[in-house]
Amino acid sequence: MQTYRLSLFVLIISVLTFSLDTNVYAQSNSNKFVVVLDAGHGGKDPGNMGSGFKEKDIALKIVLETGRQLERNPNIKVVYTRKKDVFIDLDVRGAIANKANADLFVSVHCNAHNSQAHGTETFVLGTHRNKTNFEVAKKENSVIFQESNYEQKYDGFNPNSPESFLAISIAQEEYLDQSIKLARIIQDKFTNSLKRKNRGVKQAGFIVLHQTVMPSVLIEVGFLTYKREGVYLNSSKGQKEISTAITKAILDYKNSIATIGDFSDNKEFDEIPKESNGIEFKIQIAASSKALETKPYNFKGLNEITRLKEGSLYKYYYGSTTNYETTKQLEEEARSKGYSSSFVVAFKNGKKIPLTEALKTIAN
Template sequence: MLLHRWVSFFPCRLWPLALLLLVPGISLAGGAEEGELRVVVIDPGHGGKDPGTHGRVAKEKDVVLSVGLKLGKLIEENFPKVKVVYTRKTDVFIELNRRAEIANEAKADLFISIHANSAPSHVRGAETFVMGLHTTKSNFEVAQRENAVITYESDYTRKYEGYDPHSPESFIIFSLIQNVFLNQSLEFASAVQRQFTDVLLRHDRGVKQAGFLVLYKSSMPSVLIELGFLTHRQEEKFLVSKEGQDKMARAIFTAFSDYKKVRDARAAAHKAREKAKAEEAAPSKPEPSKPAAKDGRRIEFRVQVATIRHPLGKGHRLRREFPRLLEEKDGPSYRYYSHRTASFDEAQRMLQQVQKTCPDAFLVVFEDGVRRK
């Protein structure tokens, strides 16, 4: 009876989607075991008969393809062991569900969908989305516009299980189906926004949640990046330029690099814990006193709370909040760490505490005092 009343709330065409929420494995909260990041899928949005949005001279499909290819090249050159898969490398139309299928078939560890935005001409800024609930009308409108791509496909109501891009009812269901990779998706999205705003000084529109079909269908940490607004004259000029596209690709790459370091460190720590459990079960093998890298080097975890261009003043809030704040100069920037420990579990607890006041804080791994690249 309870199931009947719950399903009857939705139109009949959405019942299959509503029932998905009751299937084991569909989670409403993020959290999944991770391995090392070995495969990334880059998804330049739109293409072919679907131009996406446009500015005075630029088409979204062209801008995002260029940035996507530049991003992939940076990853291939700097991380030769990482496999880079593209949903498209030329000006072709790829259906939304096929984009997600490509990522799933590749067993990707990260899915990056790249887009450009449109709005009234005064609106500007970069934003990064993960799958979730629309919290504002503007979030809903962005997702609605990107999802409307499916109208280029034949029989889209069957392919997308009754989804209608013009119906708010459809968004309610799709927004509820958050995958188990929400935390990891938010982590990478935050890293992207930090690069856009702290390094490139782009106007920050933040990390947001909305019901994007291409993210819903992807079975791995996934984000959708809106590089900026082609309807804003200065942003269009920047995004259509080689310099602008190079900078945006480099920013996403740096976020990818930072995310990979932390994720790989978590995977290594997980293996170390499993190994320690096995050694504990065998009396003849002593338990190591501290976590160590395979070659014997010592591992340290630090909670990074800020990266800025100028050193913090003595009375800054972070210095008051974290009396043991550690400063590290890295080229033109200064990095600040609130805590440091050799225990990954303790580092996780510290991070959760710090994120209550510094939501963008994240973990960094050091080996013998050197930040892991």
């Protein structure tokens, strides 16, 4: 009888321990940084076939290796749009990322050209700045012709018409700033670590990026039509090096935004004095290459919108307060209107400063 009670006690403790571990895992999993990896093309769509290499196969191998490396980090969850040689509609790829509530969407492709062009370039969503960018997007977007009911799904979008891309709106450009940041880090890794030719960060109207609602990039890892580069991309060595560069770029991006800090949960800053020593806080809701009128109809009904140009981008801010506590309310209002990636930005004498610096200043 005593042995039975002891066994029962051990069983209960084991069950409770297992339940506790499961709950802890579920909680930590919900806080993971979610990265969706998209291998371009697949199945009946081989992509470009420069020098006899298949884009769909190379893209998949790079994505799977990138995923394996990222999954070593316990704080990252990787979601794949495809893990084998299957055809996935472009809108489905975006839907997978949106459903996963992803923090990043990274699509991998291989380039092609009728010249000796070579090197890497990373695209973010935007309007075409030149004919070359349009041709790259047109090639990648042409896959929709292999999808059923593509005219209905994409509202009559025509990859061969430059006019079709003019419909890209501020709603899709909400994440442009963050997308460009990731794209630049990726290109820097390719250039500095792998000594690849840097063709830059570019904008173009890729449908697969248009479907997502998070920072998103499309990487052209090289030209299969350039024989030397095609051989490299088709090799296990090349694929491993490219995957490692992409992985490091994603981790660097993740760490860079983490250093900004979520001060709403930071007890040190919960007791910040109401007066902020002349420092002003605003909520950044969007970034765009277009200068929009700061009227409510352009920003889902939000008033008190200000615009600031930084480089080639226009940043849009909602509200203004000298009280850091008030930013929580402003941020909630922005998010309720659909600006889910909005965040607090600090200014001093009209000049943007790091948020950490602002909070330390007003805490003293």
